[in-house]
Amino acid sequence: MKNLVLCITLNFIFFINIVYSVEVVPHQPQVHVQEKSKFNLTCNVSNIGNQQVRVEWSKDSKKVSDISGLKNRAVPTNSTEQYVLSVDKSTGSDSGNYSCIIYQGTEEKARANFTVVVTEALAVRVPSDVNVVEEERLRIECEVKGDPVLYWKYKNESYSVSGSNVILENYTHEGKVIRNGVFIIEKISDNDKGEVTCIGEDIATGQSVQDTCRVRVKGKYAALWPFLGICAEVIVLCAIIVIYEKKRNKTELEESDTDQSPDQKNTPDHGKEANLRHRQ
Known part of the structure:
Protein backbone atom coordinates (compact mmCIF):
# COMPACT_ATOMS: atom_id res chain seq x y z
CA MET A 1 0.00 0.00 0.00
CA LYS A 2 2.79 2.39 0.87
CA ASN A 3 4.50 1.61 -2.41
CA LEU A 4 1.30 2.34 -4.32
CA VAL A 5 0.87 5.73 -2.61
CA LEU A 6 4.49 6.58 -3.23
CA CYS A 7 4.17 5.67 -6.90
CA ILE A 8 1.02 7.77 -7.32
CA THR A 9 2.67 10.72 -5.57
CA LEU A 10 5.76 10.54 -7.77
CA ASN A 11 3.65 10.31 -10.90
CA PHE A 12 1.60 13.30 -9.81
CA ILE A 13 4.72 15.37 -9.15
CA PHE A 14 6.20 14.36 -12.49
CA PHE A 15 2.94 15.25 -14.23
CA ILE A 16 2.92 18.68 -12.56
CA ASN A 17 6.50 19.33 -13.74
CA ILE A 18 5.61 18.43 -17.30
CA VAL A 19 2.54 20.61 -17.37
CA TYR A 20 4.13 23.65 -15.85
CA SER A 21 7.60 23.48 -17.38
CA VAL A 22 8.34 26.19 -19.96
CA GLU A 120 24.84 46.96 -45.93
CA ALA A 121 22.29 47.10 -48.74
CA LEU A 122 23.57 45.50 -51.94
CA ALA A 123 24.34 47.49 -55.07
CA VAL A 124 26.56 46.92 -58.12
CA ARG A 125 27.43 49.38 -60.88
CA VAL A 126 29.27 49.20 -64.21
CA PRO A 127 29.61 51.83 -66.99
CA SER A 128 26.50 51.96 -69.16
CA ASP A 129 28.56 51.98 -72.39
CA VAL A 130 32.15 51.12 -73.24
CA ASN A 131 33.80 51.83 -76.63
CA VAL A 132 36.97 49.90 -77.42
CA VAL A 133 39.12 49.64 -80.56
CA GLU A 134 39.48 46.26 -82.21
CA GLU A 135 42.40 44.15 -80.91
CA GLU A 136 42.75 46.34 -77.83
CA ARG A 137 42.06 45.30 -74.20
CA LEU A 138 38.56 45.47 -72.76
CA ARG A 139 38.44 46.10 -69.01
CA ILE A 140 35.18 46.58 -67.05
CA GLU A 141 35.26 47.21 -63.31
CA CYS A 142 32.19 46.43 -61.21
CA GLU A 143 31.75 48.78 -58.25
CA VAL A 144 29.98 47.22 -55.27
CA LYS A 145 28.18 48.27 -52.13
CA GLY A 146 27.75 45.74 -49.37
CA ASP A 147 29.46 42.36 -49.38
CA PRO A 148 28.11 40.39 -52.35
CA VAL A 149 29.54 37.43 -54.22
CA LEU A 150 30.20 38.58 -57.79
CA TYR A 151 29.84 36.76 -61.05
CA TRP A 152 29.35 37.88 -64.66
CA LYS A 153 26.98 37.07 -67.50
CA TYR A 154 28.22 37.43 -71.08
CA LYS A 155 26.78 35.97 -74.29
CA ASN A 156 24.32 33.76 -72.34
CA GLU A 157 27.09 32.26 -70.21
CA SER A 158 27.84 32.84 -66.52
CA TYR A 159 31.41 33.35 -65.33
CA SER A 160 32.43 32.91 -61.71
CA VAL A 161 36.00 32.03 -62.75
CA SER A 162 38.08 32.92 -65.79
CA GLY A 163 37.25 31.22 -69.10
CA SER A 164 38.98 30.72 -72.44
CA ASN A 165 38.31 34.25 -73.68
CA VAL A 166 37.30 35.95 -70.43
CA ILE A 167 39.57 36.82 -67.50
CA LEU A 168 38.20 37.68 -64.05
CA GLU A 169 40.46 39.58 -61.67
CA ASN A 170 40.24 41.03 -58.16
CA TYR A 171 40.70 44.68 -57.29
CA THR A 172 41.05 46.59 -54.04
CA HIS A 173 38.78 49.43 -52.97
CA GLU A 174 39.38 51.29 -49.71
CA GLY A 175 41.43 48.41 -48.37
CA LYS A 176 38.77 45.81 -49.25
CA VAL A 177 39.43 43.14 -51.88
CA ILE A 178 36.60 42.81 -54.39
CA ARG A 179 36.79 39.27 -55.74
CA ASN A 180 36.00 38.78 -59.44
CA GLY A 181 35.38 42.52 -59.67
CA VAL A 182 37.08 43.05 -63.05
CA PHE A 183 35.98 41.60 -66.41
CA ILE A 184 38.73 41.46 -69.08
CA ILE A 185 39.04 40.41 -72.74
CA GLU A 186 42.66 40.79 -73.86
CA LYS A 187 42.27 41.25 -77.64
CA ILE A 188 38.73 42.14 -78.47
CA SER A 189 37.19 41.59 -81.90
CA ASP A 190 34.03 42.73 -83.58
CA ASN A 191 32.38 39.43 -82.62
CA ASP A 192 32.89 40.27 -78.93
CA LYS A 193 30.54 43.26 -78.89
CA GLY A 194 27.36 42.89 -76.85
CA GLU A 195 26.18 43.16 -73.24
CA VAL A 196 28.20 42.31 -70.15
CA THR A 197 26.28 42.02 -66.85
CA CYS A 198 27.78 42.17 -63.36
CA ILE A 199 25.67 40.25 -60.80
CA GLY A 200 26.06 40.48 -57.03
CA GLU A 201 24.43 38.00 -54.69
CA ASP A 202 24.09 37.93 -50.91
CA ILE A 203 24.45 34.27 -49.98
CA ALA A 204 22.88 34.75 -46.54
CA THR A 205 19.70 36.48 -47.70
CA GLY A 206 19.53 35.18 -51.26
CA GLN A 207 19.08 38.70 -52.64
CA SER A 208 20.78 39.56 -55.92
CA VAL A 209 21.34 42.79 -57.86
CA GLN A 210 22.80 43.42 -61.31
CA ASP A 211 23.90 46.11 -63.74
CA THR A 212 24.62 45.85 -67.48
CA CYS A 213 27.27 47.42 -69.72
CA ARG A 214 26.95 47.61 -73.51
CA VAL A 215 30.26 46.99 -75.29
CA ARG A 216 30.84 48.60 -78.70
CA VAL A 217 33.85 47.62 -80.82
CA LYS A 218 35.34 50.08 -83.33
CA GLY A 219 37.38 49.01 -86.35
CA LYS A 220 41.15 49.22 -86.04
CA TYR A 221 41.35 51.99 -88.66
CA ALA A 222 38.04 53.59 -87.81
CA ALA A 223 39.78 56.69 -86.43
CA LEU A 224 41.64 57.15 -89.75
CA TRP A 225 38.53 57.72 -91.88
CA PRO A 226 37.50 61.03 -90.27
CA PHE A 227 41.06 62.32 -90.75
CA LEU A 228 41.05 61.30 -94.42
CA GLY A 229 37.68 62.94 -94.85
CA ILE A 230 38.97 66.21 -93.41
CA CYS A 231 42.02 66.06 -95.71
CA ALA A 232 39.78 65.49 -98.72
CA GLU A 233 37.63 68.47 -97.75
CA VAL A 234 40.72 70.69 -97.45
CA ILE A 235 42.04 69.56 -100.86
CA VAL A 236 38.71 70.21 -102.56
CA LEU A 237 38.43 73.63 -100.89
CA CYS A 238 41.95 74.62 -102.00
CA ALA A 239 41.23 73.49 -105.57
CA ILE A 240 38.07 75.60 -105.66
CA ILE A 241 39.98 78.62 -104.38
CA VAL A 242 42.77 78.18 -106.97
CA ILE A 243 40.31 77.79 -109.86
CA TYR A 244 38.33 80.79 -108.70
CA GLU A 245 41.47 82.96 -108.45
CA LYS A 246 42.60 82.00 -111.96
CA LYS A 247 39.24 82.88 -113.46
CA ARG A 248 39.12 86.16 -111.60
CA ASN A 249 42.60 87.21 -112.78
CA LYS A 250 41.73 86.34 -116.38
CA THR A 251 38.52 88.40 -116.21
CA GLU A 252 40.35 91.42 -114.78
CA LEU A 253 42.97 91.22 -117.56
CA GLU A 254 40.33 91.17 -120.28
CA GLU A 255 38.50 94.12 -118.74
CA SER A 256 41.68 96.19 -118.58
CA ASP A 257 42.31 95.60 -122.30
CA THR A 258 38.76 96.64 -123.19
CA ASP A 259 39.01 99.96 -121.31
CA GLN A 260 41.71 101.34 -123.77
CA SER A 261 40.37 103.31 -126.88
CA PRO A 262 41.10 102.09 -130.47
CA ASP A 263 42.96 105.32 -131.38
CA GLN A 264 45.28 104.88 -128.47
CA LYS A 265 45.88 101.29 -129.46
CA ASN A 266 46.56 102.17 -133.20
CA THR A 267 48.70 105.30 -132.62
CA PRO A 268 51.20 104.46 -130.01
CA ASP A 269 53.24 107.65 -130.83
CA HIS A 270 50.32 110.00 -130.43
CA GLY A 271 51.47 111.16 -127.08
CA LYS A 272 54.95 111.93 -128.44
CA GLU A 273 53.63 114.13 -131.33
CA ALA A 274 51.52 116.15 -128.90
CA ASN A 275 54.58 116.85 -126.86
CA LEU A 276 56.54 118.01 -129.94
CA ARG A 277 53.82 120.46 -130.99
CA HIS A 278 53.61 121.83 -127.49
CA ARG A 279 57.35 122.58 -127.55
CA GLN A 280 57.07 124.52 -130.85
Missing part, protein backbone atom coordinates in the same frame (compact mmCIF):
# COMPACT_ATOMS: atom_id res chain seq x y z
CA GLU A 23 10.09 25.54 -23.24
CA VAL A 24 11.22 28.33 -25.57
CA VAL A 25 12.27 27.55 -29.11
CA PRO A 26 13.63 30.28 -31.41
CA HIS A 27 11.78 30.38 -34.69
CA GLN A 28 14.94 31.35 -36.57
CA PRO A 29 18.12 31.49 -34.47
CA GLN A 30 20.25 32.99 -37.27
CA VAL A 31 18.83 36.15 -38.85
CA HIS A 32 20.50 37.97 -41.74
CA VAL A 33 18.94 41.23 -42.84
CA GLN A 34 19.93 44.22 -44.93
CA GLU A 35 20.05 47.81 -43.77
CA LYS A 36 16.80 49.83 -43.74
CA SER A 37 14.65 46.69 -43.84
CA LYS A 38 12.47 45.08 -41.17
CA PHE A 39 13.18 41.89 -39.26
CA ASN A 40 11.21 39.80 -36.76
CA LEU A 41 12.46 37.63 -33.91
CA THR A 42 9.97 34.95 -32.87
CA CYS A 43 10.11 32.55 -29.94
CA ASN A 44 7.56 29.78 -29.48
CA VAL A 45 6.62 29.00 -25.87
CA SER A 46 5.02 25.71 -24.87
CA ASN A 47 3.98 23.79 -21.71
CA ILE A 48 3.10 26.87 -19.72
CA GLY A 49 -0.16 25.36 -18.45
CA ASN A 50 -2.23 27.82 -16.47
CA GLN A 51 0.78 29.74 -15.27
CA GLN A 52 1.11 33.44 -16.13
CA VAL A 53 4.37 34.25 -17.85
CA ARG A 54 5.94 37.40 -19.17
CA VAL A 55 8.59 37.95 -21.80
CA GLU A 56 11.58 40.26 -21.80
CA TRP A 57 13.76 40.99 -24.82
CA SER A 58 17.43 41.80 -24.51
CA LYS A 59 20.30 42.60 -26.84
CA ASP A 60 23.85 41.83 -25.79
CA SER A 61 22.60 41.28 -22.21
CA LYS A 62 20.90 44.68 -22.09
CA LYS A 63 17.14 45.26 -22.15
CA VAL A 64 15.93 46.39 -25.56
CA SER A 65 13.75 48.99 -23.87
CA ASP A 66 16.91 50.57 -22.39
CA ILE A 67 18.79 50.89 -25.71
CA SER A 68 18.20 54.43 -26.99
CA GLY A 69 18.83 53.74 -30.66
CA LEU A 70 16.64 50.63 -30.70
CA LYS A 71 13.73 51.05 -28.29
CA ASN A 72 11.71 53.34 -30.58
CA ARG A 73 11.95 50.88 -33.49
CA ALA A 74 11.52 47.59 -31.59
CA VAL A 75 7.89 46.57 -30.98
CA PRO A 76 7.16 43.41 -28.94
CA THR A 77 3.87 41.59 -29.59
CA ASN A 78 2.42 38.60 -27.77
CA SER A 79 -0.01 35.92 -28.81
CA THR A 80 -0.88 32.46 -27.56
CA GLU A 81 2.43 30.66 -27.01
CA GLN A 82 4.27 33.00 -29.36
CA TYR A 83 6.26 36.16 -28.70
CA VAL A 84 7.56 38.41 -31.47
CA LEU A 85 9.98 41.34 -31.51
CA SER A 86 9.68 43.47 -34.67
CA VAL A 87 12.48 45.89 -35.54
CA ASP A 88 11.85 48.44 -38.28
CA LYS A 89 14.41 50.24 -40.49
CA SER A 90 17.35 48.20 -39.31
CA THR A 91 20.84 49.70 -39.10
CA GLY A 92 24.29 48.22 -38.74
CA SER A 93 24.21 48.86 -34.98
CA ASP A 94 21.27 46.43 -34.65
CA SER A 95 23.60 43.50 -35.23
CA GLY A 96 24.19 41.46 -32.10
CA ASN A 97 22.95 38.68 -29.83
CA TYR A 98 19.29 38.88 -28.82
CA SER A 99 17.46 36.87 -26.18
CA CYS A 100 13.80 36.12 -25.54
CA ILE A 101 13.57 35.53 -21.77
CA ILE A 102 10.47 33.97 -20.17
CA TYR A 103 9.68 34.74 -16.54
CA GLN A 104 7.15 33.27 -14.13
CA GLY A 105 6.92 35.93 -11.48
CA THR A 106 10.49 37.02 -10.91
CA GLU A 107 12.01 33.68 -11.78
CA GLU A 108 13.54 33.11 -15.18
CA LYS A 109 12.14 29.89 -16.60
CA ALA A 110 13.64 29.75 -20.07
CA ARG A 111 15.22 31.75 -22.85
CA ALA A 112 15.84 31.59 -26.59
CA ASN A 113 18.89 33.16 -28.22
CA PHE A 114 19.16 34.81 -31.63
CA THR A 115 22.09 36.06 -33.65
CA VAL A 116 21.23 39.02 -35.88
CA VAL A 117 23.54 40.23 -38.65
CA VAL A 118 22.61 43.47 -40.42
CA THR A 119 24.52 43.95 -43.65
Whole structure:
Protein backbone atom coordinates (compact mmCIF):
# COMPACT_ATOMS: atom_id res chain seq x y z
CA MET A 1 0.00 0.00 0.00
CA LYS A 2 2.79 2.39 0.87
CA ASN A 3 4.50 1.61 -2.41
CA LEU A 4 1.30 2.34 -4.32
CA VAL A 5 0.87 5.73 -2.61
CA LEU A 6 4.49 6.58 -3.23
CA CYS A 7 4.17 5.67 -6.90
CA ILE A 8 1.02 7.77 -7.32
CA THR A 9 2.67 10.72 -5.57
CA LEU A 10 5.76 10.54 -7.77
CA ASN A 11 3.65 10.31 -10.90
CA PHE A 12 1.60 13.30 -9.81
CA ILE A 13 4.72 15.37 -9.15
CA PHE A 14 6.20 14.36 -12.49
CA PHE A 15 2.94 15.25 -14.23
CA ILE A 16 2.92 18.68 -12.56
CA ASN A 17 6.50 19.33 -13.74
CA ILE A 18 5.61 18.43 -17.30
CA VAL A 19 2.54 20.61 -17.37
CA TYR A 20 4.13 23.65 -15.85
CA SER A 21 7.60 23.48 -17.38
CA VAL A 22 8.34 26.19 -19.96
CA GLU A 23 10.09 25.54 -23.24
CA VAL A 24 11.22 28.33 -25.57
CA VAL A 25 12.27 27.55 -29.11
CA PRO A 26 13.63 30.28 -31.41
CA HIS A 27 11.78 30.38 -34.69
CA GLN A 28 14.94 31.35 -36.57
CA PRO A 29 18.12 31.49 -34.47
CA GLN A 30 20.25 32.99 -37.27
CA VAL A 31 18.83 36.15 -38.85
CA HIS A 32 20.50 37.97 -41.74
CA VAL A 33 18.94 41.23 -42.84
CA GLN A 34 19.93 44.22 -44.93
CA GLU A 35 20.05 47.81 -43.77
CA LYS A 36 16.80 49.83 -43.74
CA SER A 37 14.65 46.69 -43.84
CA LYS A 38 12.47 45.08 -41.17
CA PHE A 39 13.18 41.89 -39.26
CA ASN A 40 11.21 39.80 -36.76
CA LEU A 41 12.46 37.63 -33.91
CA THR A 42 9.97 34.95 -32.87
CA CYS A 43 10.11 32.55 -29.94
CA ASN A 44 7.56 29.78 -29.48
CA VAL A 45 6.62 29.00 -25.87
CA SER A 46 5.02 25.71 -24.87
CA ASN A 47 3.98 23.79 -21.71
CA ILE A 48 3.10 26.87 -19.72
CA GLY A 49 -0.16 25.36 -18.45
CA ASN A 50 -2.23 27.82 -16.47
CA GLN A 51 0.78 29.74 -15.27
CA GLN A 52 1.11 33.44 -16.13
CA VAL A 53 4.37 34.25 -17.85
CA ARG A 54 5.94 37.40 -19.17
CA VAL A 55 8.59 37.95 -21.80
CA GLU A 56 11.58 40.26 -21.80
CA TRP A 57 13.76 40.99 -24.82
CA SER A 58 17.43 41.80 -24.51
CA LYS A 59 20.30 42.60 -26.84
CA ASP A 60 23.85 41.83 -25.79
CA SER A 61 22.60 41.28 -22.21
CA LYS A 62 20.90 44.68 -22.09
CA LYS A 63 17.14 45.26 -22.15
CA VAL A 64 15.93 46.39 -25.56
CA SER A 65 13.75 48.99 -23.87
CA ASP A 66 16.91 50.57 -22.39
CA ILE A 67 18.79 50.89 -25.71
CA SER A 68 18.20 54.43 -26.99
CA GLY A 69 18.83 53.74 -30.66
CA LEU A 70 16.64 50.63 -30.70
CA LYS A 71 13.73 51.05 -28.29
CA ASN A 72 11.71 53.34 -30.58
CA ARG A 73 11.95 50.88 -33.49
CA ALA A 74 11.52 47.59 -31.59
CA VAL A 75 7.89 46.57 -30.98
CA PRO A 76 7.16 43.41 -28.94
CA THR A 77 3.87 41.59 -29.59
CA ASN A 78 2.42 38.60 -27.77
CA SER A 79 -0.01 35.92 -28.81
CA THR A 80 -0.88 32.46 -27.56
CA GLU A 81 2.43 30.66 -27.01
CA GLN A 82 4.27 33.00 -29.36
CA TYR A 83 6.26 36.16 -28.70
CA VAL A 84 7.56 38.41 -31.47
CA LEU A 85 9.98 41.34 -31.51
CA SER A 86 9.68 43.47 -34.67
CA VAL A 87 12.48 45.89 -35.54
CA ASP A 88 11.85 48.44 -38.28
CA LYS A 89 14.41 50.24 -40.49
CA SER A 90 17.35 48.20 -39.31
CA THR A 91 20.84 49.70 -39.10
CA GLY A 92 24.29 48.22 -38.74
CA SER A 93 24.21 48.86 -34.98
CA ASP A 94 21.27 46.43 -34.65
CA SER A 95 23.60 43.50 -35.23
CA GLY A 96 24.19 41.46 -32.10
CA ASN A 97 22.95 38.68 -29.83
CA TYR A 98 19.29 38.88 -28.82
CA SER A 99 17.46 36.87 -26.18
CA CYS A 100 13.80 36.12 -25.54
CA ILE A 101 13.57 35.53 -21.77
CA ILE A 102 10.47 33.97 -20.17
CA TYR A 103 9.68 34.74 -16.54
CA GLN A 104 7.15 33.27 -14.13
CA GLY A 105 6.92 35.93 -11.48
CA THR A 106 10.49 37.02 -10.91
CA GLU A 107 12.01 33.68 -11.78
CA GLU A 108 13.54 33.11 -15.18
CA LYS A 109 12.14 29.89 -16.60
CA ALA A 110 13.64 29.75 -20.07
CA ARG A 111 15.22 31.75 -22.85
CA ALA A 112 15.84 31.59 -26.59
CA ASN A 113 18.89 33.16 -28.22
CA PHE A 114 19.16 34.81 -31.63
CA THR A 115 22.09 36.06 -33.65
CA VAL A 116 21.23 39.02 -35.88
CA VAL A 117 23.54 40.23 -38.65
CA VAL A 118 22.61 43.47 -40.42
CA THR A 119 24.52 43.95 -43.65
CA GLU A 120 24.84 46.96 -45.93
CA ALA A 121 22.29 47.10 -48.74
CA LEU A 122 23.57 45.50 -51.94
CA ALA A 123 24.34 47.49 -55.07
CA VAL A 124 26.56 46.92 -58.12
CA ARG A 125 27.43 49.38 -60.88
CA VAL A 126 29.27 49.20 -64.21
CA PRO A 127 29.61 51.83 -66.99
CA SER A 128 26.50 51.96 -69.16
CA ASP A 129 28.56 51.98 -72.39
CA VAL A 130 32.15 51.12 -73.24
CA ASN A 131 33.80 51.83 -76.63
CA VAL A 132 36.97 49.90 -77.42
CA VAL A 133 39.12 49.64 -80.56
CA GLU A 134 39.48 46.26 -82.21
CA GLU A 135 42.40 44.15 -80.91
CA GLU A 136 42.75 46.34 -77.83
CA ARG A 137 42.06 45.30 -74.20
CA LEU A 138 38.56 45.47 -72.76
CA ARG A 139 38.44 46.10 -69.01
CA ILE A 140 35.18 46.58 -67.05
CA GLU A 141 35.26 47.21 -63.31
CA CYS A 142 32.19 46.43 -61.21
CA GLU A 143 31.75 48.78 -58.25
CA VAL A 144 29.98 47.22 -55.27
CA LYS A 145 28.18 48.27 -52.13
CA GLY A 146 27.75 45.74 -49.37
CA ASP A 147 29.46 42.36 -49.38
CA PRO A 148 28.11 40.39 -52.35
CA VAL A 149 29.54 37.43 -54.22
CA LEU A 150 30.20 38.58 -57.79
CA TYR A 151 29.84 36.76 -61.05
CA TRP A 152 29.35 37.88 -64.66
CA LYS A 153 26.98 37.07 -67.50
CA TYR A 154 28.22 37.43 -71.08
CA LYS A 155 26.78 35.97 -74.29
CA ASN A 156 24.32 33.76 -72.34
CA GLU A 157 27.09 32.26 -70.21
CA SER A 158 27.84 32.84 -66.52
CA TYR A 159 31.41 33.35 -65.33
CA SER A 160 32.43 32.91 -61.71
CA VAL A 161 36.00 32.03 -62.75
CA SER A 162 38.08 32.92 -65.79
CA GLY A 163 37.25 31.22 -69.10
CA SER A 164 38.98 30.72 -72.44
CA ASN A 165 38.31 34.25 -73.68
CA VAL A 166 37.30 35.95 -70.43
CA ILE A 167 39.57 36.82 -67.50
CA LEU A 168 38.20 37.68 -64.05
CA GLU A 169 40.46 39.58 -61.67
CA ASN A 170 40.24 41.03 -58.16
CA TYR A 171 40.70 44.68 -57.29
CA THR A 172 41.05 46.59 -54.04
CA HIS A 173 38.78 49.43 -52.97
CA GLU A 174 39.38 51.29 -49.71
CA GLY A 175 41.43 48.41 -48.37
CA LYS A 176 38.77 45.81 -49.25
CA VAL A 177 39.43 43.14 -51.88
CA ILE A 178 36.60 42.81 -54.39
CA ARG A 179 36.79 39.27 -55.74
CA ASN A 180 36.00 38.78 -59.44
CA GLY A 181 35.38 42.52 -59.67
CA VAL A 182 37.08 43.05 -63.05
CA PHE A 183 35.98 41.60 -66.41
CA ILE A 184 38.73 41.46 -69.08
CA ILE A 185 39.04 40.41 -72.74
CA GLU A 186 42.66 40.79 -73.86
CA LYS A 187 42.27 41.25 -77.64
CA ILE A 188 38.73 42.14 -78.47
CA SER A 189 37.19 41.59 -81.90
CA ASP A 190 34.03 42.73 -83.58
CA ASN A 191 32.38 39.43 -82.62
CA ASP A 192 32.89 40.27 -78.93
CA LYS A 193 30.54 43.26 -78.89
CA GLY A 194 27.36 42.89 -76.85
CA GLU A 195 26.18 43.16 -73.24
CA VAL A 196 28.20 42.31 -70.15
CA THR A 197 26.28 42.02 -66.85
CA CYS A 198 27.78 42.17 -63.36
CA ILE A 199 25.67 40.25 -60.80
CA GLY A 200 26.06 40.48 -57.03
CA GLU A 201 24.43 38.00 -54.69
CA ASP A 202 24.09 37.93 -50.91
CA ILE A 203 24.45 34.27 -49.98
CA ALA A 204 22.88 34.75 -46.54
CA THR A 205 19.70 36.48 -47.70
CA GLY A 206 19.53 35.18 -51.26
CA GLN A 207 19.08 38.70 -52.64
CA SER A 208 20.78 39.56 -55.92
CA VAL A 209 21.34 42.79 -57.86
CA GLN A 210 22.80 43.42 -61.31
CA ASP A 211 23.90 46.11 -63.74
CA THR A 212 24.62 45.85 -67.48
CA CYS A 213 27.27 47.42 -69.72
CA ARG A 214 26.95 47.61 -73.51
CA VAL A 215 30.26 46.99 -75.29
CA ARG A 216 30.84 48.60 -78.70
CA VAL A 217 33.85 47.62 -80.82
CA LYS A 218 35.34 50.08 -83.33
CA GLY A 219 37.38 49.01 -86.35
CA LYS A 220 41.15 49.22 -86.04
CA TYR A 221 41.35 51.99 -88.66
CA ALA A 222 38.04 53.59 -87.81
CA ALA A 223 39.78 56.69 -86.43
CA LEU A 224 41.64 57.15 -89.75
CA TRP A 225 38.53 57.72 -91.88
CA PRO A 226 37.50 61.03 -90.27
CA PHE A 227 41.06 62.32 -90.75
CA LEU A 228 41.05 61.30 -94.42
CA GLY A 229 37.68 62.94 -94.85
CA ILE A 230 38.97 66.21 -93.41
CA CYS A 231 42.02 66.06 -95.71
CA ALA A 232 39.78 65.49 -98.72
CA GLU A 233 37.63 68.47 -97.75
CA VAL A 234 40.72 70.69 -97.45
CA ILE A 235 42.04 69.56 -100.86
CA VAL A 236 38.71 70.21 -102.56
CA LEU A 237 38.43 73.63 -100.89
CA CYS A 238 41.95 74.62 -102.00
CA ALA A 239 41.23 73.49 -105.57
CA ILE A 240 38.07 75.60 -105.66
CA ILE A 241 39.98 78.62 -104.38
CA VAL A 242 42.77 78.18 -106.97
CA ILE A 243 40.31 77.79 -109.86
CA TYR A 244 38.33 80.79 -108.70
CA GLU A 245 41.47 82.96 -108.45
CA LYS A 246 42.60 82.00 -111.96
CA LYS A 247 39.24 82.88 -113.46
CA ARG A 248 39.12 86.16 -111.60
CA ASN A 249 42.60 87.21 -112.78
CA LYS A 250 41.73 86.34 -116.38
CA THR A 251 38.52 88.40 -116.21
CA GLU A 252 40.35 91.42 -114.78
CA LEU A 253 42.97 91.22 -117.56
CA GLU A 254 40.33 91.17 -120.28
CA GLU A 255 38.50 94.12 -118.74
CA SER A 256 41.68 96.19 -118.58
CA ASP A 257 42.31 95.60 -122.30
CA THR A 258 38.76 96.64 -123.19
CA ASP A 259 39.01 99.96 -121.31
CA GLN A 260 41.71 101.34 -123.77
CA SER A 261 40.37 103.31 -126.88
CA PRO A 262 41.10 102.09 -130.47
CA ASP A 263 42.96 105.32 -131.38
CA GLN A 264 45.28 104.88 -128.47
CA LYS A 265 45.88 101.29 -129.46
CA ASN A 266 46.56 102.17 -133.20
CA THR A 267 48.70 105.30 -132.62
CA PRO A 268 51.20 104.46 -130.01
CA ASP A 269 53.24 107.65 -130.83
CA HIS A 270 50.32 110.00 -130.43
CA GLY A 271 51.47 111.16 -127.08
CA LYS A 272 54.95 111.93 -128.44
CA GLU A 273 53.63 114.13 -131.33
CA ALA A 274 51.52 116.15 -128.90
CA ASN A 275 54.58 116.85 -126.86
CA LEU A 276 56.54 118.01 -129.94
CA ARG A 277 53.82 120.46 -130.99
CA HIS A 278 53.61 121.83 -127.49
CA ARG A 279 57.35 122.58 -127.55
CA GLN A 280 57.07 124.52 -130.85
